[in-house]
Amino acid sequence: NAGVTQTPKFQVLKTGQSMTLQCAQDMNHNSMYWYRQDPGMGLRLIYYSASEGTTDKGEVPNGYNVSRLNKREFSLRLESAAPSQTSVYFCASSGSSGLGSPEQYFGPGTRLTVT
Amino acid sequence: RKEVEQDPGPFNVPEGATVAFNCTYSNSASQSFFWYRQDCRKEPKLLMSVYSSGNEDGRFTAQLNRASQYISLLIRDSKLSDSATYLCVVNMDGGFKTIFGAGTRLFVKA
Numbered sequence: 001n002a003g004v005t006q007t008p009k010f011q012v013l014k015t016g017q018s019m020t021l022q023c024a025q026d027m028n029h030n031s032m033y034w035y036r037q038d039p040g041m042g043l044r045l046i047y048y049s050a051s052e053g054t055t056d057k058g059e060v061p062n063g064y065n066v067s068r069l070n071k072r073e074f075s076l077r078l079e080s081a082a083p084s085q086t087s088v089y090f091c092a093s094s095g096s097s098g099l100g101s102p103e104q105y106f107g108p109g110t111r112l113t114v115t
Numbered sequence: 116r117k118e119v120e121q122d123p124g125p126f127n128v129p130e131g132a133t134v135a136f137n138c139t140y141s142n143s144a145s146q147s148f149f150w151y152r153q154d155c156r157k158e159p160k161l162l163m164s165v166y167s168s169g170n171e172d173g174r175f176t177a178q179l180n181r182a183s184q185y186i187s188l189l190i191r192d193s194k195l196s197d198s199a200t201y202l203c204v205v206n207m208d209g210g211f212k213t214i215f216g217a218g219t220r221l222f223v224k225a
Contacts, residue, residue, distance in 0.1 A: 031211070042119065042202065042215035043159070050211060090158055103149070104213065106158035 001026050004107035006091050012113045013081040021076040021110050023091030031094045032074035033058075033104065034066060036087040043090065049074055081114045088112070118142060118214045121203050125220040132193045136219045138186045138203030147206035148179055150188050152199045153218065159202055162188075193223045 004025045013019055025032065030051045035043040045058030049068040063085060065077045074093075078085060088111050092104040121138045128134050140148075148165035163170065165177040165186050176189040186203055203216035 035215075040123070040217055042217045044215075045213070048211055056211070103161055103164070106160070108158050 003027065004091055004093055004105055006089075006107035006110050008110060009108065010111045012115065013078075014115055015082060017081050018077065018079050019081065020078075021089055021091075021112075022073070023075065023107055024073045025091075025093040025105070025107075026072065027093060027105065028071070029093035029095055029105070030071070032068065033092040033094070034064070034074070034076045035090045035092065036060065036085075037090060037109075038087050046076065046089075078112075081112075083114045086112060086114045117216075119203055119205050119216040121201075121216040121219045123217060123219060125222055127222045127224060128193055129224055130193055130195060132223075133189065133191050134193055134221065135190075136188045136201055136203075136221075138188075138216055140184050140186070140203075140205045140214075142205070142207060143181075143184060145184075145205045145207055148177075148186050149204040149206070150175075150177060150186075151202040151204055151215075153202055154199050159215075162201070190221075193221075195223050195225060197221060198223045 007022045033048045034046040037043045044060050047066040049055045052071045055066050067075045088109050090109050091107040094104045119140050150162040151159040152162045153159040163172050165179045169178045174191045178187045200218040200220045202218045206213045
């Protein structure tokens, strides 16, 4: 099992460019999450998907969109990148039952720099 | 006030030392509690859950005090490999509202 995978690992964008971060999990988890992590701050939830077909905003959703493509895949899109979106992005998944489990499994992260 | 607060450290300790981290949370309705470990430039990984009765996993002991709304992690006989950032994590509603503390950095020196 690969667990949670993310692509790309690194990305540099210019202000105004768009991109999609990809995430996939092979643990048959129902719930998936996107976080960002900035120095001196905890991980902050951007969006989550409780189950296939649903998505909800987290703490910091502005400037982002998500798609739960199927049970395995959850993508994060930046439509018009801004320097404030420079961060490390982590995808996570949890729960093989119907409800979200608080034990989350993380991907290796995407380091994004917006210039 | 942050929902989950931790002393950022760093804690610098020699090998073999005992070190303790504390974490406070603000929402009394919090349901589940965890410690995660994050190595430099890596993803967070679950270290252990924290139960009201306290729980131990080898050299690691976690305690929860609901009345005072704090969680602790004790590491005994520190190893060089324990050097990492330890994240206090509080879950509100069984899955979707999970708050991560900013982490406490630990350096274990030979």
